[in-house]
Amino acid sequence: MTTLRIRNAIKQYPNGAQAVKGVSVDVEDGELVVFVGPSGCGKSTLLRMVAGLEEVTDGEIELNGRVVNNLEPADRNIAMVFQNYALYPHMSVRKNLAYGLKNRGTPSDEIDRKVEEAGALLQISEFLDRKPSQLSGGQRQRVAMGRAIVRNPAIFLFDEPLSNLDAKLRNQMRLEIKKLQRRLDTAAIYVTHDQVEAMTLADRIVVLNNGMVEQIGTPTEVYSRPATTFVASFIGAPPMNLIPGELSKGQLHIGAHSMPMNSAHAGPVTFGFRPERAHMNGAASGLAVEIGVIEELGAHRLIHGRVGDHEVTVAQDAELPPPDGRMMLAFNEQDTHLFDPDTGARV
Amino acid sequence: MAVTEIDSSAETSGTTKAASADNRPRRKTKIFDHVVLWLGVLLMMGPIIVAFTTSTFDHVTIHREGMQFGWGGEFVETYKNVLYQEGGFTGEVTGLLMTQNSLILGLGFAIGKIVVSMLAAYAIVYFRFPLATFSFWVIFTTLLLPLEVRILPSYEVVQQLGMLNTYSGLIIPLIASATGTFFFRQFFKSVPNELMEAARIDGAGPVQFFWDILVPLSKTMMAAIFIIMFVVGWNQYLWPTLMTTEEGYFTLVRGIRNIMQQMIGADIPEYNEALAMAMLAMLPPALVIIIFQRMFIKGLVEQEK
Amino acid sequence: MEKAQFTSPWLPYLLLAPQMIIIAIFFLWPAAEAIRASFFLEDPFFGTATFVGLQNYSDAFAASDYQRTAWFTFVFVVLVSLISLGIGMMLAVSADRVLRGKGSYKTLLMWVYAIAPPVAGLIGVMLFDQHIGPLVEFVAYFGWDLQVGVDYWDTGFAMIVVATWKQVPYCFIFFLSGLQSIPTSVKEASAIDCRSETRRFWTITFPLLAPTTFFLLILNITYAMFETFGMIDQIVKDQPGNSPVTLVYKVFRDGFRGNDIGGSSAQSVILMILVLALTVAQFRLIERRIHYT
Numbered sequence: 001m002t003t004l005r006i007r008n009a010i011k012q013y014p015n016g017a018q019a020v021k022g023v024s025v026d027v028e029d030g031e032l033v034v035f036v037g038p039s040g041c042g043k044s045t046l047l048r049m050v051a052g053l054e055e056v057t058d059g060e061i062e063l064n065g066r067v068v069n070n071l072e073p074a075d076r077n078i079a080m081v082f083q084n085y086a087l088y089p090h091m092s093v094r095k096n097l098a099y100g101l102k103n104r105g106t107p108s109d110e111i112d113r114k115v116e117e118a119g120a121l122l123q124i125s126e127f128l129d130r131k132p133s134q135l136s137g138g139q140r141q142r143v144a145m146g147r148a149i150v151r152n153p154a155i156f157l158f159d160e161p162l163s164n165l166d167a168k169l170r171n172q173m174r175l176e177i178k179k180l181q182r183r184l185d186t187a188a189i190y191v192t193h194d195q196v197e198a199m200t201l202a203d204r205i206v207v208l209n210n211g212m213v214e215q216i217g218t219p220t221e222v223y224s225r226p227a228t229t230f231v232a233s234f235i236g237a238p239p240m241n242l243i244p245g246e247l248s249k250g251q252l253h254i255g256a257h258s259m260p261m262n263s264a265h266a267g268p269v270t271f272g273f274r275p276e277r278a279h280m281n282g283a284a285s286g287l288a289v290e291i292g293v294i295e296e297l298g299a300h301r302l303i304h305g306r307v308g309d310h311e312v313t314v315a316q317d318a319e320l321p322p323p324d325g326r327m328m329l330a331f332n333e334q335d336t337h338l339f340d341p342d343t344g345a346r347v
Numbered sequence: 348m349a350v351t352e353i354d355s356s357a358e359t360s361g362t363t364k365a366a367s368a369d370n371r372p373r374r375k376t377k378i379f380d381h382v383v384l385w386l387g388v389l390l391m392m393g394p395i396i397v398a399f400t401t402s403t404f405d406h407v408t409i410h411r412e413g414m415q416f417g418w419g420g421e422f423v424e425t426y427k428n429v430l431y432q433e434g435g436f437t438g439e440v441t442g443l444l445m446t447q448n449s450l451i452l453g454l455g456f457a458i459g460k461i462v463v464s465m466l467a468a469y470a471i472v473y474f475r476f477p478l479a480t481f482s483f484w485v486i487f488t489t490l491l492l493p494l495e496v497r498i499l500p501s502y503e504v505v506q507q508l509g510m511l512n513t514y515s516g517l518i519i520p521l522i523a524s525a526t527g528t529f530f531f532r533q534f535f536k537s538v539p540n541e542l543m544e545a546a547r548i549d550g551a552g553p554v555q556f557f558w559d560i561l562v563p564l565s566k567t568m569m570a571a572i573f574i575i576m577f578v579v580g581w582n583q584y585l586w587p588t589l590m591t592t593e594e595g596y597f598t599l600v601r602g603i604r605n606i607m608q609q610m611i612g613a614d615i616p617e618y619n620e621a622l623a624m625a626m627l628a629m630l631p632p633a634l635v636i637i638i639f640q641r642m643f644i645k646g647l648v649e650q651e652k
Numbered sequence: 653m654e655k656a657q658f659t660s661p662w663l664p665y666l667l668l669a670p671q672m673i674i675i676a677i678f679f680l681w682p683a684a685e686a687i688r689a690s691f692f693l694e695d696p697f698f699g700t701a702t703f704v705g706l707q708n709y710s711d712a713f714a715a716s717d718y719q720r721t722a723w724f725t726f727v728f729v730v731l732v733s734l735i736s737l738g739i740g741m742m743l744a745v746s747a748d749r750v751l752r753g754k755g756s757y758k759t760l761l762m763w764v765y766a767i768a769p770p771v772a773g774l775i776g777v778m779l780f781d782q783h784i785g786p787l788v789e790f791v792a793y794f795g796w797d798l799q800v801g802v803d804y805w806d807t808g809f810a811m812i813v814v815a816t817w818k819q820v821p822y823c824f825i826f827f828l829s830g831l832q833s834i835p836t837s838v839k840e841a842s843a844i845d846c847r848s849e850t851r852r853f854w855t856i857t858f859p860l861l862a863p864t865t866f867f868l869l870i871l872n873i874t875y876a877m878f879e880t881f882g883m884i885d886q887i888v889k890d891q892p893g894n895s896p897v898t899l900v901y902k903v904f905r906d907g908f909r910g911n912d913i914g915g916s917s918a919q920s921v922i923l924m925i926l927v928l929a930l931t932v933a934q935f936r937l938i939e940r941r942i943h944y945t
Contacts, residue, residue: 080544082541089564469667470664470667502908600771608889629768
């Protein structure tokens with residue numbers, strides 16, 4: 001069944017600016033959907049519309065079969081984890097967890113039981129009587145999740161919950177969030193600008209740009225068949241290389257080089273390939289790259305160079321000898337991408 | 348990098364180490380700084396100390412020999428007189444009664460101001476309503492006109508309302524100024540918005556949010572502003588002078604004026620009692636800001652922002 | 653950032669009510685009354701009032717007494733503001749530099765703030781008293797026959813000294829907190845770049861203190877104009893004679909002692925305009941600061 005349906009949601013501010021320009025997304029039961037996009041793309045606004053913290057200008061938000069557009073956040077059966085945790089600084093962890101239940105008139109023995117349960121689940125039982133200021137960043141993060149869990153909501157809303165943590169802790173917490181969400185089997189929306197987080201966490205990714213959906217799909221789909229040049233350059237690190245070319249009669253021409261391409265399309269195109277999906281075959285033929293800087297990353301190295309006026313990056317296994325001066329690239333056809341240079345859409 | 352390290356080590360150990368050539372100028376500025384500070388302390392404290400020592404002498408000695416720098420031995424006598432002796436024209440007012448009135452004014456003013464301005468600031472910061480901007484500007488205009496400027500018509504208004512010689516007439520008009528409202532407005536704006544959103548998701552309404560979250564969060568701010576407002580209220584002079592003609596309502600600071608007037612006509616003025624009264628009037632606010640120094644400074648400096 | 657989130661048809665008005673009622677009764681009404689009265693000539697014996705237009709204003713400006721008071725107020729305000737600013741800054745810079753006894757210095761230097769202006773005035777009166785005042789004795793060594801209450805500028809001198817004394821702690825507190833908010837890294841960088849401590853102060857520290865200085869300047873002006881009332885009242889002792897007073901004191905005296913309600917109101921309105929100008933200056937300053945940070 002579908003937990004959440006967002007139907008053509010629009011958010012327009014009084015000054016006329018549109019933050020969300022007609023977005024439709026479904027979140028199935030137990031599914032973790034990640035909204036990803038650059039800052040200002042409307043992902044947080046969309047999440048806040050689901051939470052009821054932003055008014056919905058137009059469209060429908062339907063939670064468990066009930067339109068919730070005009071419900072107060074507290075009446076929507078949602079729980080939210082904020083970027084800066086938003087823990088009540090003057091309350092102990094226990095009171096932080098209990099506050100939402102207390103406001104709903106939950107009997108106090110039930111509150112105690114749920115708080116203890118959540119505490120055990122998140123391994124924060126020993127901190128229950130401390131104040132948030134006495135906890136580390138990771139512990140605060142757990143408390144913030146605990147506050148969401150005790151409520152047994154229909155859906156969890158995560159608003160960039162890991163961005164205040166250092167890199168190591170972030171990786172660790174990312175894994176824990178995923179485990180926890182699987183275990184509770186509750187639907188969740190997770191907002192982030194970090195494509196690595198999006199790829200690793202999501203059942204499905206919603207790539208947003210400029211208030212509109214660029215692509216919805218599983219991480220694999222989004223990675224291997226990006227719908228637009230925006231998605232191509234946003235997902236994957238380093239991003240996909242994009243160079244202009246010309247297609248005619250099944251041949252792609254880039255500068256002096258040409259290669260066969262199984263496409264009926266003709267005219268100018270944007271040619272894309274992933275840095276890690278290019279072969280350096282040492283042969284004299286191929287796409288010629290003038291090599292600039294080489295970065296050693298341990299397991300592999302990044303070779304930065306130019307094709308004509310365009311910067312490209314190629315990843316190479318570190319065990320192979322580094323190239324020098326100039327290299328020739330060849331591609332498997334399933335690893336190449338063609339986009340319309342005007343609309344950016346996949347051809 | 349290396350330079351900073353040398354510098355900071357010189358800073359911490361420079362005074363104990365034997366003075367090397369490099370250390371000498373540093374040391375000189377340090378002595379200079381202490382000299383400046385000592386002169387400053389002398390300037391600030393000197394008048395108070397002389398006033399206090401003089402108040403321990405009897406008024407004849409003071410009249411004959413001028414202000415005194417030693418211990419006069421009349422301390423108990425003088426201060427007992429000031430505190431307990433009934434004075435004034437009606438012979439009803441004692442120092443103790445005036446202290447009590449000062450406390451009522453200081454506490455009433457501080458508490459009243461905090462309550463009124465917190466509520467108003469909460470409405471302005473956390474609510475969307477049609478008259479919000481208008482209300483803000485009305486409150487803002489009160490910053491433009493200190494009470495001293497509109498003293499005459501204010502007096503007439505209070506007179507017409509029959510509030511002369513009442514505590515409420517003494518306190519409420521002083522609350523009209525918006526400094527407190529702006530202070531709390533600034534503070535509320537600095538409270539992360541997510542806290543309110545989290546509370547809304549947790550099912551807290553506006554009243555609950557205010558009481559459960561915002562008030563506990565504002566404790567330090569409330570304490571800081573309380574200290575400042577208590578001092579400001581205690582030190583009020585012009586308004587109490589006009590408002591209270593009945594001596595039963597005199598505050599200590601207001602009482603200074605009467606002491607002064609009695610001194611003018613006297614052959615040998617009661618210098619000692621006047622100074623003792625001044626000491627009494629400055630003691631509570633001084634104690635409050637010394638004890639709560641950190642909070643007092645915080646409150647004072649936060650107002651700037 | 654826009655924060656308004658709760659919507660309720662009546663709650664915000666209820667919350668604002670106490671403040672608004674107090675403002676309406678004790679602020680707006682009297683202020684309007686002052687403006688109205690400034691255009692009328694009131695007869696204290698018959699309680700009648702005649703509309704006289706701007707006559708109260710032109711009378712005020714024309715009176716030599718008013719001009720003299722305005723001049724004294726100007727001198728008083730400028731000197732008190734600048735001297736307390738200077739001393740406060742000097743003490744703060746020293747207090748910020750010393751390592752030992754910082755806390756004690758701070759406490760000893762700041763607590764005079766707690767003294768009410770009239771109390772400061774009373775102590776000033778004693779210190780400057782013809783018979784018992786040690787300060788009079790002190791300046792007599794230098795051949796100055798200081799006569800507070802008799803000589804116009806001698807009395808003014810005493811007022812300036814007492815008012816400055818009372819304001820120094822305030823400046824000191826603000827400057828010290830301003831100095832302490834300068835990041836250590838900036839201080840360290842300047843220590844690497846510049847050897848002379850004096851030069852460092854004028855090229856780095858002083859400019860960084862500029863916002864605090866402007867803010868204090870405005871506050872000092874407001875203080876000198878209005879809050880010194882109690883102190884002046886003590887020194888003048890209700891017997892004006894040949895004593896200088898400030899404009900605010902004159903409003904009070906003409907209104908309550910002289911029963912010249914129209915004239916006093918006109919003077920009030922002139923002061924209102926002055927305060928308005930000060931506030932505008934203050935806000936432009938704050939605006940500018942927001943631009944920079």
